Amino acid sequence: METLPILSLILWLPTLGALGLLLAPRDNAELARRMALIVALLTFVVSLALPFGYRATPGDASTMRFVENLPWLPMFGASYSLGVDGVSLWLVLLTTFLLPIVILSTWDSVHTQVRNFQILMLLLATAMIGVFISLDLLLFYIFWEFTLIPMTLLIGIWGGSNRIYAARKFFLYTFSGSVLMLVAIIGLYVLHRDALAIGQPGYTGTFNFTTILANLRGGALQLDATIERLLFGAFFLAFAIKVPLWPFHTWLPDAHVEAPTAGSVILAGVLLKLGSYGLIRFNLTLFPEASRWAAPAIAILAVIGIIYGAIVAFAQSDMKKLVAYSSVSHMGFIVLGIFALNHEGVSGAILQSINHGLSTGALFLIVGVLYERRHTREMAEYGGIWKVMPVYGGITLLVTLSSAGLPGLNGFIGEYTIMQGAFLAPELSWPFLGFAVLGVVLAAVYLLRMYQTVFMGDLRNPENQDLNDLNPRELTTLAALCLPIIALGLYPAFAFEPMQASVGEVLTGIATAVAGR
């Protein structure tokens, strides 16, 4: 279709940048930062072609666009195949958008081994983009697992005092979760190959997601209910740990608190979305029956996560921990939306993934700003900050309100759509809506309490007297994040519109499953 392999370009530009950085001198931090920033901006600019070039209408045979396909392991039918649809489009863009912001933030938050930090960050970007655009299950798994290595090193080398524990926990948790997914991928491959080999002997099978999905829907491959549930469970576990869904969330607060600011931003902003993306892309489409079967139970876990995260966040005195637990709560919303299993819920979940990436990413940056100045994140240390840092206070207010779901900002649209989806889902309906509303209220409580403690009141602590307001770099990063926060709040249709056809496609299996009952 396209003459230019634009997805490959987006995917490998960061890696090329990382390789280029390897050649740069080790000690020139400024040069490394600039090089990384240029690469990140370049990637972002290239990726802008995606939303403008993406066209899909409901009823298309496939809503995948920019598809690339090259043989990779022909004997296993694994290929280098890429593509984006309405589900992954915005997530790719979120990644490329956050990348330059994160790199820009390293000027203030990373001071040792700057070059290596940038290399790892760029490699991580490639891995994350790869997860979003892989259409081959094996390729997907490779990118999925590879995200672990740079992220673990980012936490473990540049993190806080307890970084080793956090890095180890992060790696082991997510690795253990995903090995089962490998079994499921292999299982799906073998089942698919054996099913089709009856018709065509010598068939090598394929890892191509689109082909397997088409055969599943077309009836060429039929899964036994138990097998389907087991496969669903294996995929689900890997994604649930990544999201993280309660009760698999315990690695998240540790990782967030110990990670350097840039790491936290990318972790909250993109890495968690790998999980929600996986749930939509694989669990819902490949295993619709099992999704229906498990949806109520998962929705319960999601709701518990929403409430639990909110309550624990309320109890925190450390701002970063508060934001981390708020992530648990917010990601609960996303999972609830996904397992509402209807158009509203899934679209809302996708949009909320973007929103959460923007606003929580911004919140971590905001906490980082104060931390760089005072080297503490205890809320009690602050108070009346608005008086010395008015610009900072204003931006924080906007971001906090966005995260709390104030109408007119992006968070509201996402949460509202999700709640609408939950309400419309026959299995969920009122009680779940009630808990979700409670979650929103609680979010407003703990976020505004944080805002009040830190920014309002009198300037009690004399050490805060001389704090400087945002420097131009910090202002740029935060302002850049505020832009889409406002834009998505005022004109969400821009984001929703390209999703529609793809969400519809995701849900066809579910719809058939319902009709068949």
Place this chain on the structure above:
Amino acid sequence: MVPTSYYIMLSAALFAIGVLGVLIRRNALVVFMSVELMLNAANLVLVAFARERLSIDGQVLVFFVITVAAAEVAVGLALLVAIFRTKHTADVDEVSTLRG
């Protein structure tokens, strides 16, 4: 002619004694001898079967086993001497804290 099963029983007994020797005895020299006993039990069985089946393969293997066993013991004794020299002890029991 003695039935083959007698040979098998005898060799099985020898083999078992050899195994027990390796497992129980702590003296390296005795352990070597026990290993030899195991190998020779195998040789006995091989020869017996070769006779019964009128096939030469078994006999061929016996020659190889004998050669290999000799090489093994040669290396083993060399190692034993080396240990003996390093540790300066006349008591082999002390250096061979080996078990199966």
Place this chain on the structure above:
Amino acid sequence: MESLQIPPVDLRLLTPLLIVVGWAGALLLIDVFFVPDGRKKITGYLAIAGLAVAGLAGIPLWNLSGSTFSGMLVLDRYSLALTWIFLIAGALSIAVALDYLPRHAIEQGEYYPLIMFAVGGMILMAQSADLITLFLGIELLSITLYILTGFAYPRVASEEAGMKYLVLGAFAAGFFVYGIALIFGATGATSLAGIAAYLGRQPFAPQEETLFLAGASLVLIGFSFKIALVPFHMWTPDVYEGSPTPVAAFMSVGTKGAALAALLRVTLALEEAQTFWLPILAVLAAATMILGNLGALGQSNLKRMLAYSSIGHAGYILLGIMVAAERGAEAFLFYILAYTLTNLGAFGVLIALEQRGEAAWSIDDFAGLYQRRPLLAVAMALFMFSLAGVPPTAGFMGKFFIFTAAYAGGLGWLVLIGVLTSAIAAYYYLRVVVKMFMQEPVREVRPELTRGLNTEILIAGVATLILGLLPTPIVLLVERSLVALGG
């Protein structure tokens, strides 16, 4: 009794083997008479050259296949592929030893020909189609390894390790020979083809069946000792720890690889025995994966940790053997190659860090390595991730192939154990990475990187990455190599 006839002999089929063994013999003499003391590296280079020549001599044999010595030895692409893997393992093991031996004051010229003899034994095992030649190959390999294990004279640990290895090796050989004898008694043959032919004529007399089953069990015990399968693995950590590190490196990939390769051939040949053979292998594989990896958890001595890890890996490889007919053989070959390169690389780093006269390979020595030797630390991290099976490394691809083959072969529960134990394994491999990158140095360790070592680590590292990212050409090669086996 039939009269002894000299069977027709086609030495062409054995070219690599003959070159290796002949060259090794000649080198022993050359070393004594022409290479002066203190310049024994020359012998090492000559040995590498010999291995290279043997490898090149194998190329024209690619399209050849056949058997000789009345079917006792065969040449097919499978054996040839293994031959090349073994030659690479031998050459890399010599490369790391070039500077290791003088540094530890144990430089003796015999080291290099001995490695060559061991490689010869491995090739013999790969080419064997008869239990007699298989036994000879095992013994040629083992006896040279006994010597090499005790090579660090006068270090007592090394001598004791050699002794321990010898006694257990000889013990295993006893089982192996007795097993062969019983199988011979039951079937009247020692060649795999002959045994298979006999098994094809079922049913057989109950007495013969008992003999055969007993014999097969004993042979399997012999194999298990050599491969270090749980519960016959107890010697491994001690022997690895005591032996000179290059020898441990060679053993970890060599003995294991060759014995597994022979086991694969036996398993494939004796298809009729599979109903009896496979359940036992399944139990062994499960126990090996679980206990090998659990054993590694508690180790703070890196050499012992790698020993346990090599036990665990043997369990994964065993999965490939069990489903050899179902693309497992292919997965097996790839895994062996990937594991050989990765493990030799990891041992190479270990050698670089080994200080003279010290017998401690504490994991603490790795603390902060990244700050002092970043490239070395990155290489080691790569090897650790590869051993753990994290993409995009050779180790991941190997595990993926093995698990796919095993799953397709109906061993889903073993695959499950396999992935769960890899998750356990990730813990101890990650510990090394954490030490290197995230902690401060505990004590002064001066890594000594020499040319031979650098080359070895570089080759291993690059190969680990390439096999992980673009395994296609190698897989194609491996696939073709198995045409003759019907795998």
